[in-house]
Amino acid sequence: MTNSPKGFTLNNADSCRVKFARRFLRSLIEIKTRQTNYNNNLSSSPSSSSEIRRRSERIKLKAYSSMAHAVGPRKAWTRALLLKLHNRAKRHRFRTRKRSSLAMVLKKKRVFRVKNHANFYKPAAERGNYSVLNSDEKTEKLRELVPGGKAMDICSLLEETAHFIKCLAMQVQVMHEIADQLSN
């Protein structure tokens, strides 16, 4: 057993890990308190499956967002992920608000904008983007998996994938440990 000094130096991975753990825990606490409040107010059955599913979806999103925040915007995939989450939150906010005429107009505008981006959702080969090297199905699938992968060339896609895998593995590990602790 080696005695490491108290004044340790955090390397990059560790600080990332700690940051993620903190953020995630905070958001988890928030969700849980919301759950308890909800349960106390409504005094319904503590957890139906649909509720659990919704909550798990929220937790998952929170996990990804805290991961992206912990890593920081210096990686392309984190930026893409943060953008996606931000847009999703905005859309969600719109949906939950009262349907005013303004909201309808904005919704129409959104649809229009989506139509313009229809080209973006095609696979790269169809798009006519011939600069994409060996754009077969596998790279397409990889692009779908990695956030922000559609707009990258294969070289940076592989790089981003490597970093993404590292961060995912770390995320899974931390979440697993948290889950273990909570379920003990």
Place this chain on the structure above:
Amino acid sequence: MNRTLPEMLHCLNSVGNLLAGNCTDMTVLDRQRARLKWQQEQLQQEEQQQQQDGYFNGSDQLNGIFFNPAQAGQFPGFQGLVGGVSVIGDTTANRPVKPDPSLENGWSELDRFEMSGIGFGSSATGLANGPGFQMTGAISRTSSSPPTVAPLTPEVKSRESFSPEKTSSAAGRESFKKRKADKVNNTKEDDSREKRAKGSAEEGDSKITEQNSPKNNNTNANNRESSADTSKENSKASEVQKPDYIHVRARRGQATDSHSLAERVRREKISERMKYLQDLVPGCNKITGKAGMLDEIINYVQSLQRQVEFLSMKLAAVNPRLDFNIDDLFAKEMFPACAGAGGFQTLGMSAEMSNSPYLQFNPAQQVVSCGGLEMGMNSHDMGLRRTISAPVSIPETFLDTSCYTQIQPPTTWDSELQNLYSTEFNQGRSSIPFSSQPFTGSIEASNLKMEM
């Protein structure tokens, strides 16, 4: 000084005989031999010349002698050699370099030194032709930007230090390998050389000092492209990183135009990234080939995302406890603390302070559930002492998937966790999180039984 003149004459004559008339007739081998001879002679002379003060005047005379033929006949060989002479003049400026590299140095040195009265600039630009042609190829390769020649010269020196030692033609060929292209394709050589002869003639008119630098870059670029176009290279692949250019060697028997070179660079980058990914994804050592690797990567990413989803489901299902935040945050603080007994004890204390019914933590247990970061854990101790306080109400469907997915990952997680952990952690500890997996599976199964 007096000795050098006849020697130079002899040398020049010999080379001149070879070069006279059609330079194209001279084979590569002959050129190499001549060069080697000349190099050796220059080496001998250089050592003596460094000590002589009046050398510069001697070279002046030399230049006076040879300048006319150089101008009149436009013999590239002469020009190259005169350029060599001019460069030797540089050696008095306390630059102990060997002749061949000194050519290259002189080429760049001309940017700084004013060789006005001698017209060395013109003769040195003649380096673009003839046997010096290969040298400018080398120059273009090695001196990427004139102001930064100084750091390059030691590298050049080290590379060229081989050349004077080897005397065989094969060795000479090897020294040529270190230069840029060997001109095997003679016809194309002719054209390009003629072009450059005209260009250098134009350049030769002006007494150039610093104006050489932009032209340097131009000729460098031209040389690089044309030599890439026209030459077949026998050298091994090597990629030399320079400040401005990334110099890539073409491999033997491969195309050498700039497009394929760039593509090769790109392919190498991609393969490098794939190798890195191979290290990252567990169980990819046997798989070769991009397609299989991509498959593995995709599967791995998908499995990780599935795990995240499953864990979030699990976390959603766990009943909220009031004071779990404190303990958890404490535990998280201890995460990077690869501490020994210190962290151990604080954890034990925090567990005692919590007083919650479900958190019946052994210090050992807590540490284990923290991912076994603490040192010196007894693995057989912890598993048995898991206390499950409250039954967790988990829906049945959720449990089915949970049992399955939990049993699968342990094999991959072992290596994963070893990768993720820093080197300061013990080896024994890495087995601990691994062993924690089947327990949770069995625990939840037992929960289900209890609920039923």
